[in-house]
Amino acid sequence: MPTPMTPEAIRRAPKVLLHDHLDGGLRPQTVIELADTIGYPDLPTTDPAALGTWFRDAADSGSLVRYLETFAHTCGVMQSEQALVRVAAEAAEDLAADGVVYAEVRYAPELFEPSGLSLEQVVEAVQEGFRLGERNTGNKIRIGTLLCAMRQNEGWLRIAELAVRYRDAGVIGFDIAGPEAGFPPTRGLDAFEYLRQQNAHFTIHAGEAFGLPSIWEAIQHCGTDRLGHGVRIVDDITRDADGSVHIGRLAGFVRDKRIPLEMCPSSNVQTGAAKSIAEHPIGLLTDLRFRVTVNTDNRLMSGCTMSSEFAALHEAFGYGWADMQWFTVNAMKSAFIGSDERLALINEVIKPGYAELMA
Incomplete structure (x- = not known):
């Protein structure tokens, strides 16, 4: 008989997290x-x-x-190398305790410049913290880092260059974060062109607070590897009264190209991108077999963990262990580390972990 989906069993299940903000996950x-x-x-x-x-x-x-305003406090107390090391180490420890075996954690280095730290000092402190946290867990988790440029600010290219400069030290990609409306991804085409030339990976927050044009620009103009949230892709899908579903050209392109959707259910409800977990587009997009992944976004602000997100989806949609494994393998396939490393985690950690739960 399969293991009942209790909170403790869900916590034990191996999980993969692609969308988690360092400054949104501090312990109170x-x-x-x-x-x-x-x-x-x-x-x-x-x-x-x-x-x-x-x-x-x-x-x-x-x-x-309003959601983003809460970060003034977390960033306000992280303005030193010692604080950055501590927060990064605790993030790794907390994620590992929740059963996460691989995580990509993102942050914007420029948010820690006001205290006088250089971008390099910020990155090196965070990387030191992640490595410390990994060791403290007995290397039960691997952390990859994404560097974000704030989309309302100038200078995206310097952050893209920073990501490439530190990619052999655990920085595996780039992102843009911050208010979506009014700050389209095409403001920084030079950064994305540079990243493509450098064979570097990047994801773009798109389709969270703004609609299909944001997603279209992120894909067709910027060439993003993944979509941060991507919730509003559902606007290009219609359902007739008889239940038949029609997928528009953009949504069809996203599905056909297997562009990963970094979906964050609880966060999306908080920011108004979805009315409730039960009404979240993740249900329809999963049914249609888009490349859906499940993520936390900001564990402190949403009061969530990967385990609580999966528990909420189990309650809302009846998802079981096979669905959790599907979401987890989707995420691992979509990670920004090498193919051999992804396959090793899938075949040696994730599938055996779920096989035990489903036995």
Whole structure:
């Protein structure tokens, strides 16, 4: 008989995470301790449980812009090399404790320049933290890093160059993050052209707070490898009264090309990209066999883990172990590490882990 899908069993299942923000996943206690160390005065509370609740409530506004405002506090306490090392190490430890065997964690180095750190100091501190965290877990997890440029700012190319400069030190790709509406990905075509010339990987936040044009630009103008969120691809899919489904040209292209969708159910509900987990487009897109992956986005702001996301999808859609394995293999196939490494994790860790749960 298959193992019942209890919270503990879901936690034990091997999971792969492609879309997780470093500055969105701090432990509340760490936020408080770092704030105390530097004299940061703006936290709404210094009680860990209450602070965790505050972050979730503040992010639960239905607005991406309001959601992003919560990062002022986390970034505000991460303005030193010591803080960056600690936060990165704890991220690796927390993800491994949740059964994540491979994760790609992203952050924007430019957000930590106000304290006087150079971009290089930021990257090296974060990489030190990830390696420390991996060792602390007995190497039960591997972390790859994505460097983000903030789409409302200039200078995307310098971050793309930074990602390439550190790609042999664990930086495996590039992204643009921040407010989507009004800041299309085509603002930084020079960065994406450079990355393609350098045979570098990149993903683009698209189709979260803005619709199909954002997705189309990310794919057809910028050449993205993956879509960060991509929820609004559902706008190019229609369903008749008799239940028949019609896939538009853009959605069909995304599906045919197997462009991965980095879907973040709880976060998407918070930012208004979906009304509820049960109404999230992930259900339809999974039925239509798009390259769907499941992710956390910001574990602190959404009060979620990979395990809680899978549990919520199990409750909403009845997904079982076979579905969890499908999502996980999708993610591993879509990772920005080498093919041999991806296959090794699929064949030696992921499939055996799910076989045990399904036996």
